[in-house]
Amino acid sequence: MANQLFVEIILPLALPGTFTYHISEQEKSQLQIGQRVSVPFGSKKLYTGIIHSFHQNKPELYKTKGIDSILDDYPLVTKFQIQFWEWMADYYMCTLGDVFRNAFPTALKWESETFIRLNDAINENYDELSEDEQILINSLGNKGLISINEASAIVNQKLVIKIVKSLWEKGWIRLDEVLKEKYSPKIERFVKVISELKSDGKKFNEAINSLKNAAKQREILLQLIVEETQSSKPIKISKFLKSFGGTHAVLNSMASKGILEIYELNTSRIGEIDNTQYEISSLTLEQEKALKIIENDFSNNKPVLLYGITSSGKTEVYIKLIEQKLKENKTVLFLLPEISLTSQMVLRIRKHFGETVGIYHSKFNQNERVELWEKTLKGDYKIIIGARSALFLPFQKLGLIIVDEEHESAYKQTDSKPFFHARDMALVLGNLFKLKVLLGSATPSLESFYNSKENKYGYAELLNRFGESKLPKIELIDLRKAMNQKEITGDISHKLRDEIQDVLNEGKQVIIFQNRRGFAPVVECMSCGHSPYCPNCDVPLTFHKFSNQIKCHYCGHSQAKPSKCSNCQSLELTTKGIGTEQIELQLNTIFPKARIARMDVDAMRRKNAYEKTIEAFENQEIDILVGTQMLAKGLDFSNVALVGVVRADSLLNFPDFRAHEKAFQLLTQVSGRAGRREEQGKVLIQTYNPDHQVLQNVTTYDYLKTVNEILYERKSFLYPPYVRLIQLTFKHIKKEKVDKVSGEFVKLMKNFLDEKHLLGPEEPSIGRIRNQFIRKVLIKIPENQSAKHIKQLVQKSLDSINTVQVYRSVRIDVDVDPH
DNA sequence: AGCACGCCGACT
DNA sequence: GTCGGCGTGCTC
Numbered sequence A: 001m002a003n004q005l006f007v008e009i010i011l012p013l014a015l016p017g018t019f020t021y022h023i024s025e026q027e028k029s030q031l032q033i034g035q036r037v038s039v040p041f042g043s044k045k046l047y048t049g050i051i052h053s054f055h056q057n058k059p060e061l062y063k064t065k066g067i068d069s070i071l072d073d074y075p076l077v078t079k080f081q082i083q084f085w086e087w088m089a090d091y092y093m094c095t096l097g098d099v100f101r102n103a104f105p106t107a108l109k110w111e112s113e114t115f116i117r118l119n120d121a122i123n124e125n126y127d128e129l130s131e132d133e134q135i136l137i138n139s140l141g142n143k144g145l146i147s148i149n150e151a152s153a154i155v156n157q158k159l160v161i162k163i164v165k166s167l168w169e170k171g172w173i174r175l176d177e178v179l180k181e182k183y184s185p186k187i188e189r190f191v192k193v194i195s196e197l198k199s200d201g202k203k204f205n206e207a208i209n210s211l212k213n214a215a216k217q218r219e220i221l222l223q224l225i226v227e228e229t230q231s232s233k234p235i236k237i238s239k240f241l242k243s244f245g246g247t248h249a250v251l252n253s254m255a256s257k258g259i260l261e262i263y264e265l266n267t268s269r270i271g272e273i274d275n276t277q278y279e280i281s282s283l284t285l286e287q288e289k290a291l292k293i294i295e296n297d298f299s300n301n302k303p304v305l306l307y308g309i310t311s312s313g314k315t316e317v318y319i320k321l322i323e324q325k326l327k328e329n330k331t332v333l334f335l336l337p338e339i340s341l342t343s344q345m346v347l348r349i350r351k352h353f354g355e356t357v358g359i360y361h362s363k364f365n366q367n368e369r370v371e372l373w374e375k376t377l378k379g380d381y382k383i384i385i386g387a388r389s390a391l392f393l394p395f396q397k398l399g400l401i402i403v404d405e406e407h408e409s410a411y412k413q414t415d416s417k418p419f420f421h422a423r424d425m426a427l428v429l430g431n432l433f434k435l436k437v438l439l440g441s442a443t444p445s446l447e448s449f450y451n452s453k454e455n456k457y458g459y460a461e462l463l464n465r466f467g468e469s470k471l472p473k474i475e476l477i478d479l480r481k482a483m484n485q486k487e488i489t490g491d492i493s494h495k496l497r498d499e500i501q502d503v504l505n506e507g508k509q510v511i512i513f514q515n516r517r518g519f520a521p522v523v524e525c526m527s528c529g530h531s532p533y534c535p536n537c538d539v540p541l542t543f544h545k546f547s548n549q550i551k552c553h554y555c556g557h558s559q560a561k562p563s564k565c566s567n568c569q570s571l572e573l574t575t576k577g578i579g580t581e582q583i584e585l586q587l588n589t590i591f592p593k594a595r596i597a598r599m600d601v602d603a604m605r606r607k608n609a610y611e612k613t614i615e616a617f618e619n620q621e622i623d624i625l626v627g628t629q630m631l632a633k634g635l636d637f638s639n640v641a642l643v644g645v646v647r648a649d650s651l652l653n654f655p656d657f658r659a660h661e662k663a664f665q666l667l668t669q670v671s672g673r674a675g676r677r678e679e680q681g682k683v684l685i686q687t688y689n690p691d692h693q694v695l696q697n698v699t700t701y702d703y704l705k706t707v708n709e710i711l712y713e714r715k716s717f718l719y720p721p722y723v724r725l726i727q728l729t730f731k732h733i734k735k736e737k738v739d740k741v742s743g744e745f746v747k748l749m750k751n752f753l754d755e756k757h758l759l760g761p762e763e764p765s766i767g768r769i770r771n772q773f774i775r776k777v778l779i780k781i782p783e784n785q786s787a788k789h790i791k792q793l794v795q796k797s798l799d800s801i802n803t804v805q806v807y808r809s810v811r812i813d814v815d816v817d818p819h
Numbered sequence B: 001a002g003c004a005c006g007c008c009g010a011c012t
Numbered sequence C: 001g002t003c004g005g006c007g008t009g010c011t012c
Helices: A025-030 A079-091 A096-103 A131-143 A148-154 A157-169 A195-199 A201-210 A215-230 A237-244 A248-256 A267-273 A285-299 A314-327 A338-342 A344-356 A366-378 A388-392 A422-433 A446-453 A479-484 A494-505 A580-590 A609-618 A659-671 A693-699 A703-716 A735-749 A787-802
Strands: A005-010 A019-023 A036-041 A045-055 A115-118 A145-147 A173-175 A187-193 A260-266 A304-308 A331-335 A357-360 A383-386 A398-404 A436-441 A458-462 A473-478 A509-513 A522-525 A542-544 A549-551 A558-560 A573-576 A596-599 A624-627 A640-645 A682-687 A724-732 A758-762 A772-781 A811-816
Touching (some): A005 A096, A096 A388, A115 A131, A145 A148, A157 A173, A201 A215, A215 A248, A237 A248, A248 A260, A314 A344, A314 A398, A331 A388, A388 A422, A422 A436, A479 A682, A494 A509, A494 A640, A494 A682, A522 A542, A580 A596, A659 A693, A659 A703, A724 A735
Parallel strands (some): A304 A436, A331 A383, A473 A682, A509 A640
Antiparallel strands (some): A005 A019, A005 A045, A036 A045, A115 A145, A542 A549, A549 A558, A724 A811, A758 A772
16 A cells, blocks of 8 residues: 655744654645645644645554645745745744745635625626525625635535635635735826817817816816826826815716816826826936946845935835846835835835836735735736735745845834844845845934844945035033023923914925823822832823823723822822823914924824825925824925924933934934925924933934944943844733743753853833733854854753643733834 | 633623 | 633644
8 A cells, every 4th residue: 555645844833843644645645745735733723835845654643634625836935834834833933834824815714613704896797606606695695704624614614615715716705814904095086178179179168168168167177187297197086176275066077078087096097097107317426336336246246235315216226226126137125114115215115116016015804915925926917015924925037135224123024923123033034045136225223233243244335425415413401401491391392482473474394303192201299209000011001192091001091080080089180291192282383373283103003094194294274293103204306494302301311222323313304304306404303301312413424433332332231233132021810820920931041151151030111011021031043152052942941841730821022022 | 822621700 | 601821732
């Protein structure tokens, strides 16, 4: 008898390794590595897995099961991807299943608990369905929503997945989106002249004649024709009416006469409609030089860091490099932090390269993700622009990865495993598959800067601003002095106030940055000093004046603002500290005539609020925009003459070894929002520490000095890039347990590490979140030891802790290279 | 990670 | 008496 055949399958589970299933000769002939199968696992559950490998070694410790069905007749995952996943699981100390779960689109990972429903608009032919398919469709019609598990009770159990898949592909059913769509595409109304009017002179004359008693309509028609010939951009109704005058009623009446057409568009697709090409101007000498350096280092297989200050023309260099790769018939991945995906840069690249560009957002729904996955697999795109998750697409012939804004912490995944850093993984892909990698930033991360200094990466720079534009002037305002001299009202110094007034008088706009939302961080009793705390977390609740609530920013708990102190019943409650809401209010009092808006997560919760606010600000319907981090990034406003930072100190005093680096980056970025065109903008930073070195360096734009100072600190105190870190987080509802287990872990690790390299267990500044007590342990991998070895020791210690029953319920997260 | 099983407390 | 809390063990 022939040897039995087995496959190793990757399942989306937090369990180590792959899982062994037996297959028949016939199944074997239909299977390839990377192919999708559904398999039974555990009591009754079906999972979607990926074929990892084939072998003939019968496992001795357990009985194998057979596979349920083969979902596709070709692999959806490439061998390169599997290799990459394994590398990641190993590096980030998680399971292959954790990586798979994150790297593969949810809509392609069907499980017993996946819910299906009828598609709303069905125009397919019911009679062409198989009997089983019809049965399933009928019961879906009755029940509306059922799980695949339930479906297996209705139709032939062995075939469920096949039937569901077939119906899905034919468009009869859709998978229920478990994650509710947060994003609804922004629809806008546009207008265009009926095309015959423009091509047919006779028709045109008829139309003009028919409007002889309607002067305004005639005017509008002519103006629209002018605008349409000037640019092929769709004409936004709101914008047109605003600049030209007229009302919706006029347009509607013209539309009903058959002169105009009013239509709607999803604005995220405008770039696709607009087929005017973005042509890059020829490179400046500096750009040429940078390009040469990059090419040279690429040919030596080195990644390159491109340091280019704001408006220095990084985009042009990127485009040149992309063009070169396309000529070699290679594809390109362009990574951006999520927030920048709507930026000018994306639009330009999209315009320059047209249809061959695919864009990958976290806002895309599951169907769109599947589409992008499949198109990438087929090689339909030459360029993919995306956020960190785009790293996982099944690329064909990838030749270059560009990581723009490489210093952004948004590249680090922090919400679910694997806790990877997309910039680092881009470099890993580069290394594994011999790709070129370019990192770009106006404020490179210390790691990247250090690596280029150490010659691990190449280094190119763009230090001149494009055209005439000047860097904004940055000044510090000493808050202590302002306080002493009574030159401050609330939190706005008179200097800042006066400058805002000047800018408003000139009809320019202002951005005010305050890195804390809400009205005031703390409500405090004036007689006993007590503050209300979150019942689930160890943080004081933040007061939100607008809703008159106190909220927890960690777990979302909210309650009405108490009228008296819960401790001493005193009615005298006060608020301390400042948030965006309060700044907004203060500005309203100082500038009663100014139009002021606020941009933070609270104000942006409403649908499309973000887009609306941005647009209103762009259209200069807002004079002063107050906000948090949110408005520091990726936005270009041409009319902003002044940026104010209410209090820089909170940025500097963060309990985090990256605080100074981040403060410099953030303030530099915020400053970049001021005066991006011909006029020089101004930035005013209020602070209690005007002598702080980081703030001083911000005013002089001295990136290199800052970096060298911070590198010195990092070296002295043993932090990256001089050592690598592993952070362990222990969580449990019982304090004694986290203490016990984290203490036990440290005890074990003390056998291998001295106290300089093993910190904790420590209670973090917020010691409890969502009712879970938290302890942290930080491991600094000694320079003379391999990271791999230390990770093995960590794993060994964790395994040994896991052998003790009562310890197992403590949740332990391992974060390699924490941020 | 799920999920089942099994053991204890607090409810109709 | 049962519902449901979570500790424990197992999954190819």
